[in-house]
Amino acid sequence: MPLLLIHEFTHICVDNEIQKRKRPHLAKERIVSRICSEILEFDDHNSVGDKSLDMFLSKENLSSDFLGTLNSIADHLKINQAQIKAHASRNK
Numbered sequence: 001m002p003l004l005l006i007h008e009f010t011h012i013c014v015d016n017e018i019q020k021r022k023r024p025h026l027a028k029e030r031i032v033s034r035i036c037s038e039i040l041e042f043d044d045h046n047s048v049g050d051k052s053l054d055m056f057l058s059k060e061n062l063s064s065d066f067l068g069t070l071n072s073i074a075d076h077l078k079i080n081q082a083q084i085k086a087h088a089s090r091n092k
């Protein structure tokens with residue numbers, strides 16, 4: 001089966017849960033990419049998405065607690081955004 005199809009099927013399966021947490025496009029792509037490579041063992045186009053999220057997206061995390069993993073990523077990105085905002089307002 002072509003990788004692109006696997007990738008798109010994976011989107012269909014997980015996008016709803018990701019969307020609920022309003023994650024940016026690059027985060028969504030990385031989550032899908034890691035499910036393909038770590039769980040389905042298809043080497044997805046690994047340059048796609050936000051690689052800084054890989055520390056959350058291990059095979060173990062994805063398979064044992066997928067929703068918990070999405071929540072950890074949501075928290076991580078929230079903290080990052082807060083730091084970026086704080087930094088921007090200091091430099092006004």
Ligand SMILES: [Zn+2]
Pocket residue numbers: 007011029032
């Ligand atoms: Zn995609």
